Amino acid sequence: MVVRYTSNIAIRLAVEELQAYGVDVEKLLAEEGLDLPLSPGTTVCVPLETTQRFLQLVLQATGDPCFGLKFTEFIHATSFGSLSVTLLFSSTIRDFCQRLSRYYEFISTNHVLVFEELGDEARLRVKSTGEVDPAVLRVLEDAILAMILHMIRFMHHEDYIPSRVEQTSTVVTGREHDYEAFFGIPVQFSANQTAIYFKREDLDIPMPTSNPKLSKIHERMVIEKIAKMNTNDLPSKIYGVLLELLPGGKVTKEDVAKRFSMDTEAFNMELKQAATSFQKLLDHARRELAQLYLEEGRSVTEIACLLGYSDSSNFARAYKRWTGEPPTSNL
Numbered sequence: 546m547v548v549r550y551t552s553n554i555a556i557r558l559a560v561e562e563l564q565a566y567g568v569d570v571e572k573l574l575a576e577e578g579l580d581l582p583l584s585p586g587t588t589v590c591v592p593l594e595t596t597q598r599f600l601q602l603v604l605q606a607t608g609d610p611c612f613g614l615k616f617t618e619f620i621h622a623t624s625f626g627s628l629s630v631t632l633l634f635s636s637t638i639r640d641f642c643q644r645l646s647r648y649y650e651f652i653s654t655n656h657v658l659v660f661e662e663l664g665d666e667a668r669l670r671v672k673s674t675g676e677v678d679p680a681v682l683r684v685l686e687d688a689i690l691a692m693i694l695h696m697i698r699f700m701h702h703e704d705y706i707p708s709r710v711e712q713t714s715t716v717v718t719g720r721e722h723d724y725e726a727f728f729g730i731p732v733q734f735s736a737n738q739t740a741i742y743f744k745r746e747d748l749d750i751p752m753p754t755s756n757p758k759l760s761k762i763h764e765r766m767v768i769e770k771i772a773k774m775n776t777n778d779l780p781s782k783i784y785g786v787l788l789e790l791l792p793g794g795k796v797t798k799e800d801v802a803k804r805f806s807m808d809t810e811a812f813n814m815e816l817k818q819a820a821t822s823f824q825k826l827l828d829h830a831r832r833e834l835a836q837l838y839l840e841e842g843r844s845v846t847e848i849a850c851l852l853g854y855s856d857s858s859n860f861a862r863a864y865k866r867w868t869g870e871p872p873t874s875n876l
Contacts, residue, residue, distance in 0.1 A: 550590035551653040613687030617695035627766035634760035639748040671739040683714040711736035787830035795853035
């Protein structure tokens with residue numbers, strides 16, 4: 546079961562944008578009885594229902610259906626903390642896309658980002674995880690596409706132009722030029738998917754901002770923060786415990802159940818009701834850490850030991866099941 550939320554970091558940026566429209570945000574929220582966690586220095590999950598209500602108010606107050614397109618004007622190099630750092634220090638556009646798709650849940654679980662290579666192109670596809678008000682969906686997906694290109698331009702070249710941009714939302718009559726001005730090319734509306742495309746030859750161009758060492762350090766911080774962000778449901782709590790315990794070696798269901806003062810039968814039942822299982826969560830955590838360890842240059846044998854596998858061949862089989870490739874192909 547996916548718990549749908551948006552990080553309050555993104556909400557704070559949207560509030561800054563709303564203020565730039567001349568809206569008295571404090572008064573607006575008070576009148577609507579909407580309490581948003583806006584304190585700086587904190588990372589809190591804002592439920593989809595609250596996010597959607599807030600953006601509906603934004604659209605009413607501004608009258609601008611393309612509000613999301615201007616979101617990047619308020620994004621700074623470190624707006625999303627460790628996630629911004631690990632992304633902007635990526636070595637290539639491919640590296641950036643893979644990291645962003647892997648850790649996008651730090652920003653929101655209302656969408657997932659899927660990186661796909663398709664012949665002469667690659668794309669980051671923006672996929673909604675459930676039903677959203679169409680007007681709000683446009684704002685969210687405009688903001689995501691704009692953010693992706695904004696970050697790539699920061700780390701690569703300020704005039705970088707993607708090969709294509711697609712939006713499932715319908716065109717806003719008279720605003721087509723706003724999209725073309727931002728993306729550098731006409732946007733295809735009413736498409737089958739929302740996505741931003743890149744030429745294959747652009748994927749592996751070295752980035753001048755690349756810093757693999759710092760990127761790895763902050764990537765670890767991102768993993769830890771994601772595990773702690775949404776702790777209202779048992780699966781998220783278990784996932785956080787697994788990320789904490791796995792580097793020490795083998796972790797059993799009984800060990801984790803004891804952390805929550807539960808016997809294994811009750812533990813299994815709770816996870817079943819949440820449409821998951823201990824093994825699924827364990828595989829998710831192992832895969833996340835395995836990818837990080839491989840990128841750090843650790844050996845397959847060492848990784849197998851760190852993740853609690855009895856030998857490297859068992860880890861190699863598991864990794865191939867997850868990714869379709871042997872772990873050695875990533876070294």
